[in-house]
Amino acid sequence: MNHFDIRDGVMHAEDIPLPRIAEDIGTPVYVYSRRALERHAQAFRDGLKDVPKKHLAFAIKCNPNLGVLRVLARQGYGADVVSGGELERALAAGMAAEDVVFSGVGKTRAELAQGLDRGIGQFNIEHEPEGVALAEIALRKEMTAPAVLRVNPDVDAGTHAKISTGKAENKFGVGIDVAPEIFGRLAALPGLNMRGIAVHIGSQLTSLDPLEAAFERVGQLVADLRAAGHSITHVDLGGGLGVPYKAEDNPPSPAEYGAMVARVTKEWDVTLMFEPGRVIAGNTGVLLTEVLWVKPGAANPFVIVDAAMNDLARPALYDAYHDFVSVTPTGETMTASIVGPVCETGDTFARDRVTDKVMPGDLAVFRTAGAYGATMASTYNSRSLVPEVLVDGDRYAVVADRIAAGTIMAAERVPDWID
Numbered sequence: 311m312n313h314f315d316i317r318d319g320v321m322h323a324e325d326i327p328l329p330r331i332a333e334d335i336g337t338p339v340y341v342y343s344r345r346a347l348e349r350h351a352q353a354f355r356d357g358l359k360d361v362p363k364k365h366l367a368f369a370i371k372c373n374p375n376l377g378v379l380r381v382l383a384r385q386g387y388g389a390d391v392v393s394g395g396e397l398e399r400a401l402a403a404g405m406a407a408e409d410v411v412f413s414g415v416g417k418t419r420a421e422l423a424q425g426l427d428r429g430i431g432q433f434n435i436e437h438e439p440e441g442v443a444l445a446e447i448a449l450r451k452e453m454t455a456p457a458v459l460r461v462n463p464d465v466d467a468g469t470h471a472k473i474s475t476g477k478a479e480n481k482f483g484v485g486i487d488v489a490p491e492i493f494g495r496l497a498a499l500p501g502l503n504m505r506g507i508a509v510h511i512g513s514q515l516t517s518l519d520p521l522e523a524a525f526e527r528v529g530q531l532v533a534d535l536r537a538a539g540h541s542i543t544h545v546d547l548g549g550g551l552g553v554p555y556k557a558e559d560n561p562p563s564p565a566e567y568g569a570m571v572a573r574v575t576k577e578w579d580v581t582l583m584f585e586p587g588r589v590i591a592g593n594t595g596v597l598l599t600e601v602l603w604v605k606p607g608a609a610n611p612f613v614i615v616d617a618a619m620n621d622l623a624r625p626a627l628y629d630a631y632h633d634f635v636s637v638t639p640t641g642e643t644m645t646a647s648i649v650g651p652v653c654e655t656g657d658t659f660a661r662d663r664v665t666d667k668v669m670p671g672d673l674a675v676f677r678t679a680g681a682y683g684a685t686m687a688s689t690y691n692s693r694s695l696v697p698e699v700l701v702d703g704d705r706y707a708v709v710a711d712r713i714a715a716g717t718i719m720a721a722e723r724v725p726d727w728i729d
């Protein structure tokens with residue numbers, strides 16, 4: 311069941327007609343469904359039913375809204391964070407510090423100290439000097455930092471190059487070949503409790519094969535580390551499971567993913583940690599927008615909407631596909647390019663796409679916008695920062711205000727030495 315469906319000719323988010331939100335809040339605006347978030351959180355957990363010891367840490371980079379995080383905290387999710395800012399959000403949303411995992415390729419010393427002060431559950435060490443720095447800081451605080459070493463298994467995730475993280479040439483983790491020696495040196499440091507391994511090979515994965523290949527390599531590494539006398543109690547398998555962006559997309563389900571994980575890790579005897587992001591949040595949100603103009607083009611018309619690349623960056627950044635559908639579809643279609651008002655050609659959501667017929671003043675949505683949507687928004691072209699709404703049955707709340715261009719400007723000043 312989809313929580314954004316057409317009832318009486320009008321798209322609803324759960325029981326709220328989207329035109330009501332547009333009228334109350336204005337457009338563009340992100341709209342999330344609480345029920346969808348809860349359903350996806352449960353489906354991912356159910357998928358892992360054959361994994362006895364597990365910890366679920368929502369990758370909050372994909373949707374760090376406090377309202378969204380609170381929903382997931384109530385579902386028993388912790389957080390995977392990649393900055394001090396995300397760490398504070400996870401705690402503010404009510405996630406327990408011990409349920410927080412700190413990933414991130416360039417943590418600062420201040421962020422490592424912050425993680426220790428907050429008492430987070432695990433640091434995912436990206437390379438040896440970071441581990442050495444963490445050990446020093448922990449020792450100074452008379453603490454022991456729970457940590458795992460992130461390895462780069464050198465597998466091709468088969469996804470967009472900009473969101474691939476597990477090939478040797480990517481910046482993430484340490485090569486799996488050198489991992490045993492680095493692990494050994496870090497494990498000898500007072501201040502660190504090196505308890506396992508982490509891996510994350512990329513995002514929007516539409517096949518389980520590269521994940522399985524990566525996990526097999528990690529399994530071998532765990533066996534090697536144990537043979538060398540190390541105690542391995544935790545393995546973090548990262549996130550990455552893809553979601554359908556088009557009706558015909560058929561990525562592996564959480565149940566298929568979970569079955570593969572249970573099979574591959576059967577003998578590991580560790581607590582498995584997961585960092586799902588998109589698979590939880592992607593299909594729980596839409597970006598609601600109004601059609602401003604329809605303008606003739608060389609081949610097909612341009613549908614100019616009031617959302618732009620600053621609100622939803624994925625098409626401009628990764629040529630990503632987001633379904634564009636009318637809030638009040640008539641059944642008629644048109645072939646058009648869907649573009650935003652920003653002054654560059656990259657501000658194109660869809661080129662020459664067969665889509666619902668829309669006219670100026672109509673409302674429409676970009677689907678699958680609950681992950682890597684609002685969180686990647688900017689104020690480029692001095693546009694406002696896009697607001698967010700969370701729907702729960704027949705009620706909704708604004709969970710992030712629209713931040714007006716004037717508010718952003720008010721934080722700037724002209725130095726008095728420019729006359």
Ligand code: LLP
Pocket residue numbers: 369372390413414473510512513514515548549550551585586587588589624628681682
């Ligand atoms: N864990 C780590 C260490 C990660 O780097 C990521 C995502 C995740 C977990 C969550 O991955 P997911 O389950 O969401 O695939 N902005 C891009 C996606 C960037 C992903 C970055 N890392 C996009 O819009 O497609």
